Amino acid sequence: MSAIQPLNLIVDIASGRLEPATTVVTRRLSDMRGMYADAAAEAALIERDDSVVYKVFQYDVPEETGQLFVCTTVLEPGRVGDEYFMTKGHYHRVRDRAEVYYGLRGEGQVVLMTEDGRCSSVELRPGAVAYVPPCYAHRTVNTGTGELVFLAVYPGDAGHDYESIERSGFSARVLEYNGSPTLVEQEPSGGSR
Amino acid sequence: MSAIQPLNLIVDIASGRLEPATTVVTRRLSDMRGMYADAAAEAALIERDDSVVYKVFQYDVPEETGQLFVCTTVLEPGRVGDEYFMTKGHYHRVRDRAEVYYGLRGEGQVVLMTEDGRCSSVELRPGAVAYVPPCYAHRTVNTGTGELVFLAVYPGDAGHDYESIERSGFSARVLEYNGSPTLVEQEPSGGSR
Numbered sequence: 293m294s295a296i297q298p299l300n301l302i303v304d305i306a307s308g309r310l311e312p313a314t315t316v317v318t319r320r321l322s323d324m325r326g327m328y329a330d331a332a333a334e335a336a337l338i339e340r341d342d343s344v345v346y347k348v349f350q351y352d353v354p355e356e357t358g359q360l361f362v363c364t365t366v367l368e369p370g371r372v373g374d375e376y377f378m379t380k381g382h383y384h385r386v387r388d389r390a391e392v393y394y395g396l397r398g399e400g401q402v403v404l405m406t407e408d409g410r411c412s413s414v415e416l417r418p419g420a421v422a423y424v425p426p427c428y429a430h431r432t433v434n435t436g437t438g439e440l441v442f443l444a445v446y447p448g449d450a451g452h453d454y455e456s457i458e459r460s461g462f463s464a465r466v467l468e469y470n471g472s473p474t475l476v477e478q479e480p481s482g483g484s485r
Numbered sequence: 486m487s488a489i490q491p492l493n494l495i496v497d498i499a500s501g502r503l504e505p506a507t508t509v510v511t512r513r514l515s516d517m518r519g520m521y522a523d524a525a526a527e528a529a530l531i532e533r534d535d536s537v538v539y540k541v542f543q544y545d546v547p548e549e550t551g552q553l554f555v556c557t558t559v560l561e562p563g564r565v566g567d568e569y570f571m572t573k574g575h576y577h578r579v580r581d582r583a584e585v586y587y588g589l590r591g592e593g594q595v596v597l598m599t600e601d602g603r604c605s606s607v608e609l610r611p612g613a614v615a616y617v618p619p620c621y622a623h624r625t626v627n628t629g630t631g632e633l634v635f636l637a638v639y640p641g642d643a644g645h646d647y648e649s650i651e652r653s654g655f656s657a658r659v660l661e662y663n664g665s666p667t668l669v670e671q672e673p674s675g676g677s678r
Binding site (some may be wrong): 296297301304357360362410419420423427446472 | 495544550581585605608616636638640
């Protein structure tokens with residue numbers, strides 16, 4: 293087990309940044325091409341300003357069993373057609389690894405999917421923990437009007453499998469329906485079409 | 486891997502309770518007999534009202550690799566002599582398991598100790614993550630005037646070793662010294678003398 297000293301990581305809830313962060317990931321709409329249901333709306337938004345959808349601020353630890361990764365995510369408000377801005381979503385590469393989210397600002401949902409394609413969702417808002425059980429794909433959706441900021445903790449040996457979602461998508465999407473966020477079963481669509 | 490469905494756990498920051506909690510632990514001063522440096526002050530406080538030092542609200546998951554336990558702790562303000570109210574502290578039974586704390590209310594410190602007895606501390610306050618590396622004993626101390634409330638996440642297969650601390654204590658204590666919390670190297674004292 294590699295040695296890391298005890299340390300503080302400070303969450304600036306106003307900006308959503310984690311300090312220190314050793315990895316910062318920025319995802320624009322063009323980084324998620326093909327993931328939203330409305331391809332024409334997606335193309336038009338990429339053409340217009342290709343806005344940032346989310347940023348992740350992570351403190352890296354050794355990718356080892358027993359370690360815990362900590363990161364914050366700032367997911368912007370917005371929609372592609374009727375579909376709320378969301379993260380790419382992933383399984384863990386080691387499937388049976390859980391994840392814990394804690395909402396800090398804004399409101400949204402975590403969409404979860406079993407490997408046989410059954411989707412459900414739990415909420416994310418200040419004070420709410422979203423427990424992602426082992427073996428579930430998970431994606432976060434901002435259903436509010438401001439940024440969605442949350443803390444995540446996941447096992448050091450979990451790894452990420454983005455490819456399965458890029459290929460096959462989720463079987464449900466969170467759409468604005470009659471003015472409210474609604475989890476709607478849909479033909480999945482991947483990101484590499 | 487046992488099946489748990491996705492779910493929300495709601496933290497009531499005002500009370501510090503986690504809902505739902507499947508295990509609630511209450512520790513009074515008499516449950517920590519012998520852990521504070523000032524034995525006479527400890528005995529007098531136990532005699533007076535044996536007050537609650539802390540409560541833990543935990544959502545239980547299977548004790549398996551890849552799972553994550555989530556709990557909140559409410560640590561009361563107070564002192565035993567010059568020593569601030571604290572948790573019992575433990576190693577993980579499986580030593581090389583990390584833990585992550587996130588401060589929600591109040592202010593305090595996490596005291597950490599290597600197996601060869603070197604102590605350090607990090608802070609705990611709203612917005613601060615305290616990262617407990619693998620193999621460190623950890624204990625939380627309330628250095629403020631109100632309750633200290635924090636969220637903790639730790640691996641499902643970590644387990645707890647309270648006995649080592651009950652037997653040998655920590656090699657440093659957080660004392661009020663010239664009006665400020667100070668980590669002071671001390672002869673450790675256990676809880677089963």
